[in-house]
Amino acid sequence: MSKQKFEFESAMTRAEEIAGAIEQGKIGLEDSIRQFEEGMELIRQCRKVLNDAELKIQKLEADSEGGAVAAGTLAPLDEA
């Protein structure tokens, strides 16, 4: 999840960057086409992540070192 999370946010950011860069004419034509393709791919992936995603709920419990650890899934929706 952490990897995917990172990718989503950074993919959005990267795509924004690309759009901005092309809009402002900061990059050459070939580069802009290459980056355009990259941006489109990022957007496609973002959409896929959103489409495929499902809510994952996990319970946390205190560990002995003062941290928290995931301790199995929680199904409070069913409880209700």
Add this chain to the structure above:
Amino acid sequence: MKRRSSKTPRLPFDPLRVRGEDENPSGGGESAAAPVAKGSKSDAATISVSELTRLIKGAILQVLPSDIRVIGELSNVARPSGGHVYFTLKDAGSEVRCVMWRSAAQTLRFDMQEGMEVIATGSVDVYEPRGQYQLYVRRLTPCGVGALELAFQQLKERLAKEGLFDPARKRPLPPHPSTIAVVTSLTGAAIRDMLQTLERRYPKVQIYVFGVRVQGDGAANEIADAIRRINKSSAALGGVDVMIVGRGGGSLEDLWAFNEEPVARAIYESKIPIVSAVGHEVDFTIADFVADVRAATPTAAAELVAPKLSDVMAELDDLRHRLSQAVRRRIESRALRLAALEQSPWFRDPIGQIRRIHQKVDEMISRLRLSVARRIHRAKSRVHGLELRFVGARPTVQLARRRERATRVERRLERAIEATLHKWERRVRGIELRLASVTPRRRLEADADRLKGITRDLRRTMSRYLAQRGKDLSVLEARLAAASPENVLNRGYSITRRHRDDAVVRSDAEVREGDKITTQTADGTFTSRVIDDKQGELFD
């Protein structure tokens, strides 16, 4: 400390130690009653201080109810390290020493401040070592305002002063969180509401739920601990983007954990942005003030934290559109530039361009040649000049040079003259132009005036001149008249002319013998013949 129930004030007492006056009717035969009996008599028995104190203590315990509510003003509040609190309760007329044991003092939610009006609930007992009666306070509540309310205000003020609520340190929530941690009770409606909302809006997230007690003793510490643990484990959990800390609605007491300092501190220290979600809309807790964002309810918190999936999709669509547009525009602009480039002379007429460049180069070469030639020429003429200076020493050459110089001077003069002429011409022309530009009428009027004057002068001069001439003429006439031959003839002279050619005879040599001559006198002529032409010689 002994305590008695107020409902049974008289029954359980130690007759050996306490001998109240109400013992008297119940029978004076008992030995323990003796001192009192004695005391009531004139020759009372002597008792020790301790005994007296015990008597007083017994009396107090017996007479006073075990639950007394006393209203008064706090003063001399002391908190030694043991946790017990000692203070004085006073009013205008009196005061009483009070003690609050640690167990009771811990439940206090507000700070005991000097001068604060409070209601103390407890019982009175005697502290034997000092012979002092004291109020042993079990419960202390502020007057007027509720204890919790007061505690809330006090903590709020203190934390605000410390800067925990500073708006400048509020962090924005991540726009697209992937991992959300929730600190709340696992059993309440709050967690259910939150999860449902997240599921509905943005089922793209990993949710970690840390179950805690949200009310009752120790709840605050549990909540604070959970916040700290999640912060500590964030990396291990894959990076928690945002945390919701909260519970459903309830009474002020129910929500109290969220008004406690440990929770406020934990929220303040959290590196993960925190949304507080406590109770229903009207309730504000200390946690709400410290949190980065306050949500009125757990559901609202979930809505704040998670974007709507459809919104994110729209955002993506928008981004895609922007990207396409941007790249299309870019291509179009490049195409335009390309077209412009094709239209440039280089592409339309490359040979012409090259020719032009050739021409330029040729020109440059010839200019170069010329300048070189000029340089050579200058050098040559310098040599020549030197030569001339050597040769020039010879007289013939000097002569020639002088002549040449003369010619040059002449030419210069001519040129100078010509130049001067030109200059003058130019000046004249300039003056003409300037004159033309001067207002002509005035000039004309002036000219006319001048002309008139001149004409007048001229006329005057002319008439003078004519008069003079007339005079001269008469003189001349007189002179002429005087010199005329008629006058001479009148005076007796005559004019003799040769008949043959009518020439005036001025000398005898001009006539010969036999010549016919005509003589003119004043009034006529006569002709005669020369007889002797040598008469004159006779006189010689």
